[in-house]
Amino acid sequence: MSSPTKADATLTIQGARIFDGRAVIPADTVVVENGKIRDVGRMLKPDPAGETIDGAGCTLLPGLIDSHTHIMRGSLSQALAFGVTTELDMGTDCKIAADVKRKQANGELMDQADLFSAGTMITAPGGHGTEYGMAIPTITGPAEAAAFVDARITEGSDYIKVIYDDGTSYGPSRPTLSKETLRAVIRAAKGRGKLSIVHAVTHHDCRVAIECGCDGLAHLFANQMPDKDFGQFVATAHVFVIPTLTVVESLCGVSSGQSLLDHEGLSRYFSETDRANLKRAFLPLPGFEQNYGAAVEAIRQLRRAGALILAGSDAPNPGTLHGASLHRELELLVQAGLTPSEALAAATSVPAQIFDLSDRGRIATGLRADLLLVEGDPLSDITATRNIVAAWKRGQLLNRTEYLASIGRLDAEDKLLQEMPPPHGSESGLVSDFEDMTPTTRFGMGWVVSTDSVVGGNSHSAFRVVAEGANRSAGSLLIEGEILPGYAFPWAGAMFVPGASRMQPVNLSSRKRIVFWAKGDPATHRIMLYAKSYWPVPVSRFFVTDREWRRYAFKISDFDGMDGHDLIGITFAAGLKNGKFAFHIDDVAFE
Secondary structure: OOOOOOOOOEEEEEOOEEEOOOOEOOOOEEEEEOOEEEEEEOOOOOOOOOEEEEOOOEEEEEOEEEEEEOOOOOHHHHHHHOOEEEEEEOOOOHHHHHHHHHHHHOOOOOOOOEEEEOOOOEOOOOOOOOOOOOOOOOOOOHHHHHHHHHHHHHHOOOOEEEEOOOOOOOOOOOOOOOHHHHHHHHHHHHHOOOOEEEEOOOHHHHHHHHHOOOOEEOOOOOOOOOOOOHHHHHHHOOOEEOOOHHHHHHHOOOOOOHHHHOOHHHHOOOOHHHHHHHOOOOOOOOOOOOOHHHHHHHHHHHHHHOOOEOOOOOEOOOOOOOOHHHHHHHHHHHHOOOOHHHHHHHOOHHHHHHOOOOOOOOOOOOOEOOEEEEEOOOOOOHHHHHOEEEEEEOOEEOOHHHHHHHHHHHHHHHHHHHHOOOOOOOOOOEEEOOOOOOOOOOOOOEEEEEEHHHHOOOOEEEEEEEOOOHHHOOOEEEEEEEEOOOOOOOOEEEEEEOOOOOOOOEOOOOOOEEEEEEEEOOEEEEEEEEEHHHOOOOEEEEEEEOOOOEEEEEEHHHOOOOOOOOEEEEEEEEOOOOEEEEEEEEEEEEO
């Protein structure tokens, strides 16, 4: 199968069931010419000089639109590989977004999904959106709102994304906008003809955002069940909702990507890094319970009230992947009560309508030929969207074979790591016992300070060997410091670097557990594992210290399926509460 090679050549897709973005239509043929849909009808004759595709047993859909993502390097190529032809980014580096959109306008990047972007998220100093290692402007009060929104539009923001989230429903408190500032930003966006989409993750904050006049909600909530009138409240205000159920699941500790990993037709297009992220989920913090059923009930209410629901994955958060996770989002929307037709509309015609993308989102004469052909009937089984036969952007066929080859190259690099011998000196598994009263390690670069300062935080730590070890031994490593506000998920502690340098991965897959002894003031701490395939976000697990020495053992596989073949570092850290901390570790080893 190949794309037309002449500018005036045609592509005809015959015999497929056609979902036009709203419903199945009484047509069986689509003719594409010059990147647009020329004809839609029954038994249309193909151009003998063009290409004809037999769509028998398949369903033809508009190219999918993911209404909530955050782009990074490679994101848009990955999205298109899974039939997502347009991404609505909800916050990224505005310079990256501007460069992509400039190239799109010049007819470049045909192997990538189209991008529309909020650019810089509007947030408070130290608020959500400031934790990603790049400096962004922040807003402190309502008097700044008009000029602040104007600056985002000048940067190229297609719509305005606002953060209204103090973090307290799922973790440590952090700054956020005042209600007055939120209202002023929304008013400024509306005055300039821009949609305002609010990131709020609690029932209360979602209602506040709507009361302040927002156009859309970027998420649903899982902190409590919705009020009985929530759906009608949203619909009456004419607010659209992007539930991002994949991330709500992840926030509840469920690896939303597992069903994608289990699908043979999709999984072969995943690199080892992709597979690792799909196995992940946010780690629920002690004392912060989330209820996925709350989001499901909210969707049921929204549907009954006739509110507009858009499908968005929030990739690349833990448990998600650009492109692929939109297929999981469709499945979750159906499980929550939408019909398959409604779910498909939520990923095609509805976002096109809301975001004024009048040239896409439907299969109709004159529109862009952004198309997705899948085997089976997603109107009966929504998971059939995963059975991708072919995808076209502006009539040009996506070369999935080439994309698959790129995945093969990445996996070949990963296989080299799997075949690498364990680091010299690791034969016993012991890292440090501190018996010589120094922080010497048996292998690797050794112990280094690790804090959130690398991503703009203010926490600090230090470590030293002291004459008090576990089981009456000579010494242990005392880790102390202070957690300070400034980063959404703060940490500070000591990291063991198993490679010869900080970023060098090592193969410790022959070891199945990490064991150590610890003591300190009664407090909850974290052990954080970094691996190349999970980079850059570590996977954390908790341990609780008290004033007596205790032995701890963690299976490496319990860290979201890690196997240790590309380990980069292990951090022992505080970070749940602001304030000073101190704890000891001893006899750190791999078993």
